[in-house]
Amino acid sequence: ALEELEQLVARIESGQLPLDQMLAGYQRGATLLAFCRQRLEAVQDQIKVLDEGQLQPWNQE
Numbered sequence: 841a842l843e844e845l846e847q848l849v850a851r852i853e854s855g856q857l858p859l860d861q862m863l864a865g866y867q868r869g870a871t872l873l874a875f876c877r878q879r880l881e882a883v884q885d886q887i888k889v890l891d892e893g894q895l896q897p898w899n900q901e
Contacts, residue, residue: 841872841875841876841879842872842876844872845869845872845873845876848865848868848869848872849869851865852865852866852869
């Protein structure tokens with residue numbers, strides 16, 4: 841999904857797409873972005889770190 845999103849962004853940024861294809865690409869991109877964010881959040885929720893002998897939710901900070 842991320843690779844497709846990157847390719848889509850490149851095509852949109854090229855300025856070579858007709859308006860209708862650009863709009864369809866934007867809509868598809870929004871869907872792909874939401875999917876990627878959901879996957880990232882799910883993975884982050886699964887990552888655990890060991891803190892003083894106990895498993896704690898992973899925090900990026």
